[in-house]
Amino acid sequence: MKISISPCPNDTFVFHAWVHGLIPGAPRLDVTYADIDITNTLAAGSAGPDVVKISYAALPWVLSEYALLPCGGALGKGCGPMVLTSNRAGCNNDSARLSGRRVAVPSERSTAYLLFRLWAAQHVPGGVGEIVVLPFHEIMPAVRDGLVDAGLVIHEARFTYPSYGLTLLADLGSWWEQDTNLPIPLGAIIARRSLDLPAITGWIQASVKYAWAHPEESKEYILHHSQELSPEVTQAHIKLYVNEFTENIGETGYKAVVALLSRASQEGLVPKIDLTALYL
Known part of the structure; x- marks a missing residue:
């Protein structure tokens, strides 16, 4: 099989x-x-x-x-995808600053990207800019190195992103749980x-x-x-x-x-x- x-x-x-x-x-x-x-x-x-x-x-x-x-x-709960930025991107903790930015995602048909689009529709005026699809293990280095302005990450990135010097902009799992209680x-x-x-x-x-x-x-x-x-x-x-x-x-x-x-x-x-x- x-x-x-x-x-x-x-x-x-x-x-x-x-x-x-x-x-x-x-x-x-x-x-x-x-x-x-x-x-x-x-x-x-x-x-x-x-x-x-x-x-x-x-x-x-x-x-x-x-x-x-x-x-x-x-x-599950407490296990959702996260939006990360670096300080150089100037995004800090203001989701509105993602407007027009270049964002890396792990797949255009991933749950992470679907949640990101639902979240961005509420929190990013005018929407984000270019979407770049990268293997998930390449996303944090791309954000760190300034190749993209923000990254949508999954899996163990939840535990390792601080070692890349990145900042949590949004926890989409927490947003979903608060919005649906599911x-x-x-x-x-x-x-x-x-x-x-x-x-x-x-x-x-x-x-x-x-x-x-x-x-x-x-x-x-x-x-x-x-x-x-x-x-x-x-x-x-x-x-x-x-x-x-x-x-x-x-x-x-x-x-x-x-x-x-x-x-x-x-x-x-x-x-x-x-x-x-x-x-x-």
């Missing part, structure tokens, strides 16, 4: 057991590790993987071929509708449970793929992004996904979809 996930610690933590053949009855996985911008694109293609991690924001483009699985992804839906696991979806769901949930029961077993695998992050940062990353919604989205998680995509479609940012198609 072909699967594409990110090399980030939450994905490798969740899928370690299945990747290493530790889930009884689960098929062998052929894994591709790629940044979210690439996995979003893979899912939109006709020859995409059987199972793939994408942004929730990309769901409207793939639901005809793929189903949202109720597990394995990333939802968790923020970041990354989704989807599978081709032609497959045995209940079985895949069960294998992923078993892999999550194994990871929680045997946290030491996955450490070497996680660090190997974590782009030279320290063990402390990888553990903080896992603690933040792997939670009860990872095992089962549940009613609250589905409400969050519906709220995000409904608001985005009303603003014309994503295609309108039949929201009942989100439920497995």
Whole structure:
């Protein structure tokens, strides 16, 4: 079975057991590790993987071929994307100063960028200027070096941005939570509708449970793929992004996904979809 996930610690933590053949009855996985911008694109293609991690924001483009699985992804509170600037950009903590600025984002179909557009519509008069898509690990250096005026960051950047001398302009997760009282839906696991979806769901949930029961077993695998992050940062990353919604989205998680995509479609940012198609 072909699967594409990110090399980030939450994905490798969740899928370690299945990747290493530790889930009884689960098929062998052929894994591709790629940044979210690439996995979003893979899912939109006709020859995409059987199972793939994408942004929730990309769901409207793939639901005809793929189903949202109720597990394995990333939802939660206190874990949203952030807008960072450097002092040289002159933005400081005034979001209005992003008007007309050059901003780097990790993907044009990422949940981070979707939230950024919803937030900017309320907080940046006249809108931002040029949007530059960069792999997420290149965004903070680009802001630091003055190649862009601000950066939209995800994942472990929450823990490491001070080391780049950057300033937090906006925490979009906090904004979303205050506005909706719902968790923020970041990354989704989807599978081709032609497959045995209940079985895949069960294998992923078993892999999550194994990871929680045997946290030491996955450490070497996680660090190997974590782009030279320290063990402390990888553990903080896992603690933040792997939670009860990872095992089962549940009613609250589905409400969050519906709220995000409904608001985005009303603003014309994503295609309108039949929201009942989100439920497995």
